[in-house]
Amino acid sequence: MSTESTPIVAGTPAPAPTAGGTRLPDGVHLFDFEAPSPDDVAAGHAVTTAFRAIADIDGEYVVELFGNTDLQGSADVQVRALADRSSVEHRYTIAARGPVAEDLAARGVTTLPAVVPAGQDDPTPAVADVVAYVTYDFDLLDNTSTFSVEITVRTADRRQGIGAALWDHAVEEGRARGRTIVQAWVDHAVPTADEPTLTPTKSEGEIPVDVTARFVQARDLVLEQVERHSVLTTAGRKAEWESALAEAMSRAADTDEVVTWDGYTPEQDLEHMAVLMRRMSTDVPLGGLDWDEEEWDAKRVRTAEEVSLGSGRRARLTTAIRDTTTGSLVAFSQLVIPLGTNAAWQNETLVMREHRGRRLGTIVKLVNQLALLERYPDAERIHTWNAFENSYMLDVNHAVGFELVSLAGAWQGRLV
Template sequence: MNAPPAGLEIRPLTIPRTIDDPDAADFIAMTHVRNLVYAETSGHDDGRMAPAELLPNYAPDPAEIRYSWLVLLDGEPVGRVGVDVPQEAGSRVVFWLVELRRSVWGRGVGTAAYALVESTARAHGRTVLQTWAEHPPSPGDRLEPPTGFGSIPLDHIARFLQHRGHQLEQVERISALDLRDGLPRVRELCARATEAAVGYRAVQWRLPTPPEFVDGYAWMKSRMNTDAPAAGLEFDEEVWDAARVARADAKIVDAGRTALVTAAQHTETGELVAFNELVINNDLTEATSQYDTLVLSSHRGHKLGMLVKCVGLLAWLDIAPESPRVLTYNAEENRPMLDINEAIGFEPIGYEGAWKKVLSDPTTAGADTADSSDSSGS
């Protein structure tokens, strides 16, 4: 195992009130290094965010405790560390990341950063550590998750995680849809889905969520952790109410970002039963992100997934007509959603691994056995 190099500092991240505050320098540096790591890993800048766009995500939230650190080597920012501790009753989980510039891989920086992750989990009595990491294409051996769906290369990121006791649980496909052709295929699919969705209608809103949709939207958001394929990962059943919806909305609205929610409403009862989210940064010429999509299990089989995706995409052409593409993430075993995406025209551009470690005893220190590579995280 490499000893931490001289000149390494991992210091708690100061969260400024605004980006213009005198104490915002570290947050700005963290955002910059985050963007560099994402570009190094994916080969594109679609994951980029400006500091002012990222800052609302660090606002205090009673649903989780968020720890963040800036990693510096000889005074230069080279990465970041994060640990999120959900506050749902009975939770055993933490979600973590270690993201480092490639220039410092293999120098013991990742070892020191990960030790901080595990000690934080133990301090909260948590036994399950979970993280996501993008694995760019590379030659050589590959790893398959227990689901049997998808694979990733056995690269330096995978070795780093394996050496620290993590197991690959799930592979997620990163897909992109080209928006520049006006989506004629989507218009046809939208017409078919509308015809099949007898007894349902599409409704839309931009965040913040209007009062008449808050309760239904909150219920659907609470089902994301229970109804989506999770493989061997552990997720808490989340409690969503109007206050939590408002906090989630504010993380996007306060950043000046634009978000469109398209939902399917059961016309007889008025119940919201499916939804899709599209989000873009302040610059409407950048890539769009497709966030959550869900159809409640009791209302599946009516092409509602296709309906909310297609109606949303067609409306998006008016909201962000210069956005070149939409990015989305789906578990490789989530064939129903992948079928919809493929029909619409999404194509794979990358893969993430979802990794999990279970601590046998959260009160004792864990032994690191790895050496040569550092995770870029997710």
């Protein structure tokens, strides 16, 4: 779904499966992570080395693909997500080798702690001994027939069946929870002129038929949507953005009021934001993806903000348009900056269908970007993701300076 954010998936072809599933290389074992309680996280328990390896693998992968660590996961953020059960159940499974993994497997251990109390020995494999991981998410409030899977394998350990074994493990977990639809977002490079490509079944765009495409195709997933991943550099853009904003504001109505906040939504606007978030599940392009309308209320908005800001986001910058005739918010755009990075991620951007045609999307984006420059001048880049068929938002992004860097394919399959 085009919410201007995307996860990473990396996989590799596997050897022939055995009767019990995909064959793992000798000495490689799978381990699930036990979800810590929120109290354990709040108490400052230490994140174990094996769980920290997930962020290390992320870093290796994003540098390979993008040349920087802007999109690298953070172990502290990931462990908070693992502990949270407000709307999504996050699960992680790793593949590990080495003496600790061998000892754990010999003793029949299949689940590891993600955190341990300060001063307690860490019983998990070392960072370097963790060669791959899968994260699989189960929505708890909406879309309870679907789940999503993301796999990343270290470069040196690909094409050995590890990714395939992790996929099989995640799918069995999905089946055990009664899920019937699996979805995966996969990163792809922009195809070259002579490279074979694949197009979605019901939407626009194309991806190269690369190793990750072949991996998910071999598991009977179908490409249902393609998003453009674009990046905007912020240096030296202030005057340009101010000029573009003045032009866009000339198209707005007298009843369009711009409001901006950093952090939590003001209490009086929580219900308005709930309406906008519900419309995010119906008003954005979905291609051929199965996605039901989400139910949002003021409590859910606040809980989502508490999870985001409590899990390592140093900024959550929102600009919205208020229709002064009704007091309602009719458009918004949101930027977040994770801890430990100088890059911002564009989260949701939406203009309600009945309020389009007045440049409101351009206005909320430009105001938010100018606020980013003022409040977080160290933010060097902004990342955004948009469906190919979302021509309106792509035009807005092009006008403010975003440039294409990669593609993301949305794949979907049905469990039988």
